[in-house]
Amino acid sequence: MPDRELLAAACEAILAVAGEPVSEASLVKALGPEVTEAEVREALSLVQSRHEAATSGMRLEKVAGGYRLATKPELAEFVASFLGVRAQTRLSQAALETLAIIAYRQPVTLPEINFLRGVNSSGVVRTLLERKLIRVAGRKQVVGTPLLYRTTKEFLVLLGLHSLSELPSLEELGETEAPVGS
Template identity: 55%
Template sequence: MTDSGEMQAALEAVLFVASEPIPRGKLLEIFDEGEREAAGEALDTVVSRYGAEAGKGVLVEEVAGGFRLVTRPELHGYLRKFFEVTGRTKLSMAALETLAIVAYRQPVTGPEVQDYRGVNSSGVLKTLLERRLIKIAGRKQVVGKPFLYRTTREFLMHFGLESLEDLPPLEEIEDVFGAQQTPLELESL
């Protein structure tokens, strides 16, 4: 039987090499069936050891239905200097508005997004598709059969959300925008 220390080391190694969050059940599958309960405890220990309060350079976070090993956000300045990156690209206000509409109204069509925003949004939708924050989720069965858009797993990971239920209430979004009309005020939810 594998000891707890070896289980923890194996879990750390898998989290280190994984490119996206791994669900708990899938992580535990690397161990024999009889060891999975102990492996679950080992995973809890790893999550605690690399938690937000641990003060290490990396942390294990639970997002998008799984666990991943990431660098601490407050250390990103050092990483940018190391890699000589000028900074991460930010989303424009138009992209944020469009992303909010898709997130809160999904699935939503391009023409519906355009109606909410009051301007042509095809370029912004294309940008969000390229950044893999939204995806095409089929076609709406109406005249013209426009594409339906919804958010992706990358959207959840980028914003540190476990699921769409973790989105802040719409009232909080409206508070952030202050007196400005938010894109979602056009119709009550």
């Protein structure tokens, strides 16, 4: 078994350069055959405790089936200033409505989205595709064979979720029978 500190440092280095969430299995594979998932979990716990300190600008997040290093929210304005961009990308109300429909009813077709919202949503769907928050998931086997849409890993990352099961239930949100766009 490698040194606990070295293993934690190796996990931290991998997460720092990955650019996307990394699963425990991927870390085990990268760290070699003598490293177990339990040792990786212990190393990640050590990384997390290091980053919980007030002097750290980073935090360890568990999202989209893996782990990533992210800047602490309270430092967002400094990071945004450095990058020369707005601190947070905003989604329009129409995009949020459409994304919610897709997240809760996936896979879903554009005609179904249009019906639920009560308006044509093709432009919004195109924008969500461009932003990689949704993807085409095949075609529905009905007349016209419309495209089916579902959410992506980027959607989970944006919301800071590990999986779709972490979404609140429709009952918790106070589901209504009226179309969302009415």
